[in-house]
Amino acid sequence: MRPGALHRGRLYHVHHKRLYAAIGEPDNRKRRPAPIGTLASRLMLLDLVLDEPSRLWLGTSCDKRQSFTELDGDKRLDDVDLPHLRYGIGRDRVLRLFPTSSRSAR
Incomplete structure (x- = not known):
């Protein structure tokens, strides 16, 4: 996947069931393919969560x-x-x- 007008970035969708099973979420819906807009939204949310470690997530x-x-x-x-x-x-x-x-x- 190459997002952006200049195609300088890459996104990797980690979706293997064994990886999700290791965190106790083998059937998590995030394993499914998603549109680029959804992926961008998820990345922005992850950025926010990582920037606020003192908050309960x-x-x-x-x-x-x-x-x-x-x-x-x-x-x-x-x-x-x-x-x-x-x-x-x-x-x-x-x-x-x-x-x-x-x-x-x-």
Whole structure:
């Protein structure tokens, strides 16, 4: 991939399932190919995160879920109380937490 008018840079999409499995995210949606605009946005976000090491960063839906479900006392939230989308029916039903889609949570 050669972004930019002068084609001076290169982006490498690291997507091997074993690498993501090593960090506990074997089915992370970031493994999928993405348009150059999305990749640029992700790089800018990474730059921000690395520039602010003192801030808590909840990067994955697992991180966000853990943060909200491990609250003390009556503030604890269940999965269905978190932003989510539901896919499938019956046994194949999946609850996707913290979707980034522009569609509203159902």
